Amino acid sequence: MIEYRNLRVALLGGGSVGAQVARLLLEQKDELASRVGAGLELIGIAVRDVDAERTVDLPRELFTTDAESLILGADVVIELIGGIEPARSYILLAINSGADVVTANKALLAAHGPELFEAADKVGAQLNYEAAVAGAIPIVRPLRDSLAGDQVNRILGIVNGTTNFILDRMDTEGSSLEEALAVATELGYAEADPTADIGGYDAAQKAALLASLAFHTTVPLESVYREGITKVTAQQIESARKAGFVIKLLAICERLVHPETGVEGVSARVYPAFVHRSHPLASVHGANNAVFVEAEAAGSLMFYGAGAGGVQTASAVLGDLVSLARRHVVGGPGFAASNHADLPVFEIGSVTTRYAITLEVTDEPGVLATIASVFSDHGVSLAQVEQSMTPASTGTASHEAVPSTATLVIGTHEATEAALAATVASLAANSVVTNVASVLRVEGA
Amino acid sequence: MIEYRNLRVALLGGGSVGAQVARLLLEQKDELASRVGAGLELIGIAVRDVDAERTVDLPRELFTTDAESLILGADVVIELIGGIEPARSYILLAINSGADVVTANKALLAAHGPELFEAADKVGAQLNYEAAVAGAIPIVRPLRDSLAGDQVNRILGIVNGTTNFILDRMDTEGSSLEEALAVATELGYAEADPTADIGGYDAAQKAALLASLAFHTTVPLESVYREGITKVTAQQIESARKAGFVIKLLAICERLVHPETGVEGVSARVYPAFVHRSHPLASVHGANNAVFVEAEAAGSLMFYGAGAGGVQTASAVLGDLVSLARRHVVGGPGFAASNHADLPVFEIGSVTTRYAITLEVTDEPGVLATIASVFSDHGVSLAQVEQSMTPASTGTASHEAVPSTATLVIGTHEATEAALAATVASLAANSVVTNVASVLRVEGA
CATH class of the missing domain: 3.30.70.260 (ACT domain)
Incomplete structure (x- = not known):
C-alpha cells in the first residue's frame, strides 16, 4: 500500500466552531487518518489574540497571529473567521498558493461566491462550504450530487435557529417577540446584536446559497427579497394557530415562470409565512433547522437537524475536510460551482x-x-x-x-x-x- | 472547451423504476448533458419480453433480450432487475468489462455486497447504490461524505413504506393488521406477496447497508436480527397510543459496547418498537420513509422522503448516474466501500x-x-x-x-x-x- 504524507491543515479562527474543529482533529487523529488514507496534521490556528480564552483547552503552541505565513505552509486552509475581510483575502491567498479551502462563511459566499469559485476553478482547487448553508445538516451533497439527475422545483427552508426558537416560543408559550428574544439571548441562542438573525439577513445569505446550488444558477444576495420577524406579533401567531397554521421564517427558493413574460426563472426570498400544522416544517421546534425540497422526480424530501452550534457546525467542516483530503489521496479534481443553467433571477413582484x-x-x-x-x-x-x-x-x-x-x-x-x-x-x-x-x-x- | 464523447448507458430491467429512468434519460437529455459535461446515450434496455406492456411509452427499438451483448457495449450499466441472479452475474460482467455500475438492488448488495465492491475496487470501477438504501432519500452521500469527519452512534430508520403505511393506518383508523394490509394492497403500496415487507426482510437488507455505511464495517445480512410486523395487534397500537407512543417498524443500527466483554462493536436489527409521539420519527406518516441519525458532533439529523415508487427511485438512480458520469469526464476514481473500521457485529442478545x-x-x-x-x-x-x-x-x-x-x-x-x-x-x-x-x-x- 502506498503511504501518503500528512496533509498540513491550517485553521483560521479560534471561536466556538474553530475550537471544536481543532479538538476533533486532535482527538480523532487516527480514525480520520484511516478514513482519508493519510494523516491530517493541524499545523496552526490563526487568531487575533493568542492569549484569548478559548471554549476548549488546546495546545498554546498551535496559536499564531500570523495568518499569512500559516496559509502559505498549508495544503488545506479552514476559514472560520467569518465576515468579508480579511476572510476573502485569506481564502484567495490560500487558493492562489495551491491550497484547498473549507469555509463556513455564508456572508462571504453570498456576497463574493462567484469570485471565489472562479479563482478555485482556475487553479483546480477545491472550495467546500457545507457548514455555510444549513449548519450541521448535510444539504450541499444531496442537492449537488444525489439530486443531480432530478430537477428541484422548490425549497422551503427553516435555516435560522434563533428566529425559529423565537417563533416556536411565541407559539407554544404565547410570548411576545420581545419576551421570546430575551429568553433566546439568555439561553445563548441569540447574539448581543440579534439584527442578522431577526432581520432575516442570515437567512437571506443561506437562501442565496441554496438557490444557487439547487438551480445551477448564480443567485446574488442582492436579488434575495428579505423580511425579518421584527413585525411578527403574538396576535398574528394566535390567529395563525386558530386557522390551523404556525408562523415560520422561511427561506424560499423557487423555480417559476414569469407571470407576464412567460420566461422561466428562479426566485429566492425570505419572510415569515403561515405554514399549515400538517406540513413537516411545522414540527421543526426550538433552534432546529430543516430544509424541505420539492423535486420533480424524487417528490418531497426533508433534511432536518441542528442549524448552528460550535460542535455541530464542526461536524460539517470536518466532513468537507475529509472529502477534500480523500481527493488529495485518490486524485481527481473537486467539484466547482455549478451554474450552467444560468436562469434569470426574478424580483419579488413576479x-x-x-x-x-x-x-x-x-x-x-x-x-x-x-x-x-x-x-x-x-x-x-x-x-x-x-x-x-x-x-x-x-x-x-x-x-x-x-x-x-x-x-x-x-x-x-x-x-x-x-x-x-x-x-x-x-x-x-x-x-x-x-x-x-x-x-x-x-x-x- | 474539450468535447467528450457520449457515455453509452445500458439499462437492465424495464419495470416501474427502469421505465421511469429511461423516460427521464430521454426527456432530459440536454439538461443532463450540460450537468455532466458529456451526453448520456441510452443504448438499450434489456428485458425478458420485449413485447411486455410498460408503464411508460418508450421506443420499441431500445428493447432487447440480449443483456450480455448490451452490457459489453456500455460505459455505464444500470441494474434494475432485482433479486440475486442474473443480477449478480450481469454486474460482475459489467465491472470486468470496464463499465461502471448503478444499482438499486438491496437484496443483492445485502447478500453479496463485499464480493461486488471488491470486484469494482480491483479494476477501479464505480458501483453506486443510493436507490438501494432508502429509495429517493439521499442518505449514502450524507453518511459517506458529509459525516465523514464525524462518528455515527445510532441510526433509527423507517425504511419500508408498506409497513409504515400499515402501522400508520392501524394507528389513525384503528384498523386491524389484516384490514390495513388489504388497503395497502388495494392502493398498490403492498405487493401480491407481502412477505418481504411485513416480514421485515426488506428492512433488514436496508439495515445491513445502512450499518455498513455508517460504521465503516461490513455488516452481513445474516447478522441482522429481524422481526416483522405480523404479530402487531390493534390492541398493542391502542395501548401504545394511551402511553403516548406510536408503533413503528424500525431498522436500528447502533454502535455499542458489549455488556460482558466491554468490546466496542455494532448491532443491526429490525423490529416493531414503541416510539414516543414527540420524536420526529413519530410524524412520518403513510408510505413515507425517514432515517434518523445520531452523530457524535452533528447531533440528531433526519432525512425524510418517499421510500419507494418508480419515479422517486428513478431520481436516486439518475443522481448516481450523473455523479458517476461526471467522474468519467473530470477523471479520478469513484469511492469504494469503506470498511476500514471493521468493528465486530454483535448478536441481538448483547x-x-x-x-x-x-x-x-x-x-x-x-x-x-x-x-x-x-x-x-x-x-x-x-x-x-x-x-x-x-x-x-x-x-x-x-x-x-x-x-x-x-x-x-x-x-x-x-x-x-x-x-x-x-x-x-x-x-x-x-x-x-x-x-x-x-x-x-x-x-x-
Whole structure:
C-alpha cells in the first residue's frame, strides 16, 4: 500500500466552531487518518489574540497571529473567521498558493461566491462550504450530487435557529417577540446584536446559497427579497394557530415562470409565512433547522437537524475536510460551482403565492361587499373570510356612540406580490378599513 | 472547451423504476448533458419480453433480450432487475468489462455486497447504490461524505413504506393488521406477496447497508436480527397510543459496547418498537420513509422522503448516474466501500434497550410483588407499571366463581435482550401470569 504524507491543515479562527474543529482533529487523529488514507496534521490556528480564552483547552503552541505565513505552509486552509475581510483575502491567498479551502462563511459566499469559485476553478482547487448553508445538516451533497439527475422545483427552508426558537416560543408559550428574544439571548441562542438573525439577513445569505446550488444558477444576495420577524406579533401567531397554521421564517427558493413574460426563472426570498400544522416544517421546534425540497422526480424530501452550534457546525467542516483530503489521496479534481443553467433571477413582484390578511373594518352593512370588490378589482380572488367582532375601544371616556369595528381574516388564492401590494394599498386607503393589521404569506400547501 | 464523447448507458430491467429512468434519460437529455459535461446515450434496455406492456411509452427499438451483448457495449450499466441472479452475474460482467455500475438492488448488495465492491475496487470501477438504501432519500452521500469527519452512534430508520403505511393506518383508523394490509394492497403500496415487507426482510437488507455505511464495517445480512410486523395487534397500537407512543417498524443500527466483554462493536436489527409521539420519527406518516441519525458532533439529523415508487427511485438512480458520469469526464476514481473500521457485529442478545410488556395476571393480593420480584431476579428494573382491570371471561357458562384478571403494562429501564428473554420466560412460567400479551421494545428516547 502506498503511504501518503500528512496533509498540513491550517485553521483560521479560534471561536466556538474553530475550537471544536481543532479538538476533533486532535482527538480523532487516527480514525480520520484511516478514513482519508493519510494523516491530517493541524499545523496552526490563526487568531487575533493568542492569549484569548478559548471554549476548549488546546495546545498554546498551535496559536499564531500570523495568518499569512500559516496559509502559505498549508495544503488545506479552514476559514472560520467569518465576515468579508480579511476572510476573502485569506481564502484567495490560500487558493492562489495551491491550497484547498473549507469555509463556513455564508456572508462571504453570498456576497463574493462567484469570485471565489472562479479563482478555485482556475487553479483546480477545491472550495467546500457545507457548514455555510444549513449548519450541521448535510444539504450541499444531496442537492449537488444525489439530486443531480432530478430537477428541484422548490425549497422551503427553516435555516435560522434563533428566529425559529423565537417563533416556536411565541407559539407554544404565547410570548411576545420581545419576551421570546430575551429568553433566546439568555439561553445563548441569540447574539448581543440579534439584527442578522431577526432581520432575516442570515437567512437571506443561506437562501442565496441554496438557490444557487439547487438551480445551477448564480443567485446574488442582492436579488434575495428579505423580511425579518421584527413585525411578527403574538396576535398574528394566535390567529395563525386558530386557522390551523404556525408562523415560520422561511427561506424560499423557487423555480417559476414569469407571470407576464412567460420566461422561466428562479426566485429566492425570505419572510415569515403561515405554514399549515400538517406540513413537516411545522414540527421543526426550538433552534432546529430543516430544509424541505420539492423535486420533480424524487417528490418531497426533508433534511432536518441542528442549524448552528460550535460542535455541530464542526461536524460539517470536518466532513468537507475529509472529502477534500480523500481527493488529495485518490486524485481527481473537486467539484466547482455549478451554474450552467444560468436562469434569470426574478424580483419579488413576479412571485405568486397565497396570503393571509387581517383587517380591522367598521362594522356596518355592506362592508364585506366593499372589501371583496377591492380584492376583485385587483384580480385577487378570495379563498376564505372569517369575521370576528372587536370590542369597541375602551380608551374613549366619552359617552358618545363609538362605531364598533370588526376584524376580518381573509385568505386569498394565489396572487402575484404586485397584485397584492396594489390591493393592500387600496384597502388602506378605503374609508371602511380602519387598520391593515397583518399581511402574511401562506407557504407549503 | 474539450468535447467528450457520449457515455453509452445500458439499462437492465424495464419495470416501474427502469421505465421511469429511461423516460427521464430521454426527456432530459440536454439538461443532463450540460450537468455532466458529456451526453448520456441510452443504448438499450434489456428485458425478458420485449413485447411486455410498460408503464411508460418508450421506443420499441431500445428493447432487447440480449443483456450480455448490451452490457459489453456500455460505459455505464444500470441494474434494475432485482433479486440475486442474473443480477449478480450481469454486474460482475459489467465491472470486468470496464463499465461502471448503478444499482438499486438491496437484496443483492445485502447478500453479496463485499464480493461486488471488491470486484469494482480491483479494476477501479464505480458501483453506486443510493436507490438501494432508502429509495429517493439521499442518505449514502450524507453518511459517506458529509459525516465523514464525524462518528455515527445510532441510526433509527423507517425504511419500508408498506409497513409504515400499515402501522400508520392501524394507528389513525384503528384498523386491524389484516384490514390495513388489504388497503395497502388495494392502493398498490403492498405487493401480491407481502412477505418481504411485513416480514421485515426488506428492512433488514436496508439495515445491513445502512450499518455498513455508517460504521465503516461490513455488516452481513445474516447478522441482522429481524422481526416483522405480523404479530402487531390493534390492541398493542391502542395501548401504545394511551402511553403516548406510536408503533413503528424500525431498522436500528447502533454502535455499542458489549455488556460482558466491554468490546466496542455494532448491532443491526429490525423490529416493531414503541416510539414516543414527540420524536420526529413519530410524524412520518403513510408510505413515507425517514432515517434518523445520531452523530457524535452533528447531533440528531433526519432525512425524510418517499421510500419507494418508480419515479422517486428513478431520481436516486439518475443522481448516481450523473455523479458517476461526471467522474468519467473530470477523471479520478469513484469511492469504494469503506470498511476500514471493521468493528465486530454483535448478536441481538448483547443489545440493551427498554421494553413495554403487557401481562394478564390473576387479580389477587401480592401479584404485583411477585411480578416485580421476577423482574428484579433477572436484573431488569422497572420504570413504570400501569394496572387496569380486565372483565372476567364471558365464555364461561358456569356459575362458579371465575378468578378475575388484571392487565399490567410494564415499562422497563434499559436491559439486555438476554436478560429480558429470561425474564419473559420466568413470567410465562409463573402461576399468577395468565398470558404474556405483548413484548415490544421502546426506541428513540
